[in-house]
Amino acid sequence: MKKVLKSPEPEELKIYKDNYITQFRKWEQARKARVKIGSGKKAKKVEIKDVIPSTLIADQKGICAYCEMTIHENFFSVEHFIPCHLSTQQKNYDLDWQNMLGNCSPPGGLLKEDLQKLEIPHKFPCCGKAKDKFVPDGQLLNPLELPTSRLFRFRSRDGEIMPDENACEQAGIAVASVQFTIDILNLNVDRLKRHRKTVIDEINQEIYERQGEIDNQVLLEKQIASERLSNDKEKWSKFFTTIRWVLGEGAEKHLLDISYSG
Numbered sequence: 001m002k003k004v005l006k007s008p009e010p011e012e013l014k015i016y017k018d019n020y021i022t023q024f025r026k027w028e029q030a031r032k033a034r035v036k037i038g039s040g041k042k043a044k045k046v047e048i049k050d051v052i053p054s055t056l057i058a059d060q061k062g063i064c065a066y067c068e069m070t071i072h073e074n075f076f077s078v079e080h081f082i083p084c085h086l087s088t089q090q091k092n093y094d095l096d097w098q099n100m101l102g103n104c105s106p107p108g109g110l111l112k113e114d115l116q117k118l119e120i121p122h123k124f125p126c127c128g129k130a131k132d133k134f135v136p137d138g139q140l141l142n143p144l145e146l147p148t149s150r151l152f153r154f155r156s157r158d159g160e161i162m163p164d165e166n167a168c169e170q171a172g173i174a175v176a177s178v179q180f181t182i183d184i185l186n187l188n189v190d191r192l193k194r195h196r197k198t199v200i201d202e203i204n205q206e207i208y209e210r211q212g213e214i215d216n217q218v219l220l221e222k223q224i225a226s227e228r229l230s231n232d233k234e235k236w237s238k239f240f241t242t243i244r245w246v247l248g249e250g251a252e253k254h255l256l257d258i259s260y261s262g
């Protein structure tokens with residue numbers, strides 16, 4: 001999980017909410033709705049479900065807000081950080097833009113063909129599917145409120161994600177909260193660990209193969225970080241935080257250079 005920067009609320013959602021200001025509307029109703037944008041000849045009807053996913057994916061630069069697997073519009077769900085069953089007319093979490101995150105679906109990077117073969121996502125869910133109706137109680141970290149520093153570390157042997165105790169202390173975030181977040185979102189489900197291990201192995205191999213290219217280890221890692229975590233690309237690489245951890249000081253120097261903010 002990394003910090004997510006959120007763009008302003010899409011105009012279409014604002015218009016929809018204004019249209020139904022006196023009526024309670026669930027997300028399931030809103031997502032199917034069409035709203036009129038613009039006036040006169042420039043007026044057009046836009047579906048909410050065409051706007052919200054693409055904006056969330058753009059904000060998160062193509063990775064799941066929880067597990068950091070690649071997401072795109074065909075494999076995607078809108079996650080409500082505070083679950084929708086708590087929504088009321090007075091406080092409608094369903095339509096609260098700040099409560100919406102882009103999540104992987106099928107969970108944790110499973111592809112459609114995996115779904116046909118296996119019952120894994122139902123037996124071993126992760127991210128929003130694992131969190132389900134859990135009501136955030138202050139312990140669960142919200143990607144919108146994370147510091148820009150890396151709160152997680154990993155185990156090369158098997159790709160396990162863990163709290164980075166030093167980073168937590170520096171950021172003033174309880175290690176227990178980070179561990180709790182990992183557990184609630186089931187971020188150590190086997191398939192995610194395997195994906196992360198592959199990324200870790202791949203980068204370590206790259207560092208090894210490019211030793212002769214730059215004499216200084218940190219500068220080499222910085223160079224690789226600049227290629228893998230480039231700000232110019234529309235998308236972040238999947239498992240951004242894992243890559244950041246493997247490349248250590250080099251990654252931090254690179255992120256400082258590009259004024260990384262989330």
Ligand SMILES: [Zn+2]
Nearest residue numbers: 064067104127
């Ligand atoms: Zn995910």
